[in-house]
Amino acid sequence: MEALENLPPIARLSDRVVRVLGQNPGKFTLQGTNTYIVGSRNPYTLIDTGEGKEEYIPFLASALKEHAPPSDPQQPDISDIIISHRHGDHIGGLPSVLALLRQSLPPGSFEPNRGGSALHDLVDGQTLEIGSSTSLRVLHTPGHTVDSICLHFPEDNAVFTADTVLGQGTAVFEDLSTYISSLQSLAAYKDKEPGKRDYALLYPGHGPVVKEGLKTISTYIQHRLERESQIVQVLQSPAPDNAEVWTPWTIVSKIYAAYPESLWLPASHGVILHLRKLEKDGKVRFLGGEGKDGRWQLSTS
Structure with a gap:
């Protein structure tokens, strides 16, 4: 088995991305669930919330204070939280994260969850504007789960892949047909907006940053097709x-x-x-x- 890379609890990956580990290492979570603070200034967007380990919240608070400090004291630290899919190690920490954000709200600012629904379904191809010059493109990539999404982040030439593609090892899936289709869609993805780049990096839901994203995705596809060929030969x-x-x-x-x-x-x-x-x-x-x-x-x- 491949040895796991030692990841720090908090790591700045680029000018716009800080990774915070969910403090839940394990057989299936590797070093733990990766959560990401995204944006060039507050209010930031948080991608995933870990599974709810109490050890996670101090690291998230420290990351917001030291690695993603507010430039506008009248704005909250985080305005939006994106959940990549329904598994508990990605969504379970939502209540404790919201509790932290309420504590850090400046006087007179808005209160999360006040008025209307705080939950919104994301649509494939939807562009989410975060901050003044940062955007995320939603890519519906079912297979790991039916609701799995990835997020294209052209400013970093990257895709947040959640559990569709991991930083180490191979991912599990609920439906192999849709999973391979999603991998093939990721491999073929091209940004349609003029001036926008495609991607090279992967920011996964578990494990380190993947520098050769397209090569890794192709390896995933090849591995599954080789296993399928083996099964047919046995039959x-x-x-x-x-x-x-x-x-x-x-x-x-x-x-x-x-x-x-x-x-x-x-x-x-x-x-x-x-x-x-x-x-x-x-x-x-x-x-x-x-x-x-x-x-x-x-x-x-």
Whole structure:
């Protein structure tokens, strides 16, 4: 397994971006959830809020004070919060973040959540203006979750990719078909506005900055297509133990034969997602059964 890079709790990544770790390291969160303070002056935009660890709030407060200090005392530190997707390690910290922001409001300024709805759905292709010269373009990239978004940030020649593309390792997904489509859309994305740049950097939801963004996305796509090809090759061979058809478990036992059996169960979940994609593509048929013991065969039509 690739060793995780040691990331500081707070890091200025550019003139307009400060990363604050959510203080929730783990197997799936790597060094923790990356949250981002974006903008050249207050009010800033915050991308994601961590999962609600109380250790996160002092770091966010310190980042706002020392790394993104207010230039206009009559404006709040943060005016907008963007949530990349519904997973708890990205949205769980919202209540504590709002509580912090209320404490720092200058006298006579507006109160977050006062009047009308504070929640707004973002639309694919929508441009969000933040500050006087900074903008974010919303890119709907379902697959990791149905509501996953990325954010193109032309001022930094970058895309905030949340959990669609990570800084290290590969991402998990709920629907492989839509996930690969989203990756292909990201790889082909071009900014349509005159004078705006496309992107090279990725600011991920977990892990360090990715400097070769397009290369990494292409690697993600290639990895998934290679795994799909492996599964098809297995299905083309006779099933083991005199069985008539393959199951995700027997497919995993073939593909992951060199790996510890303790890894086979999570691997079977990924195989199932690949099989569902192949079913949508008309390449395999589902014959019944549940989970890792479901029965699958190549389509003859």
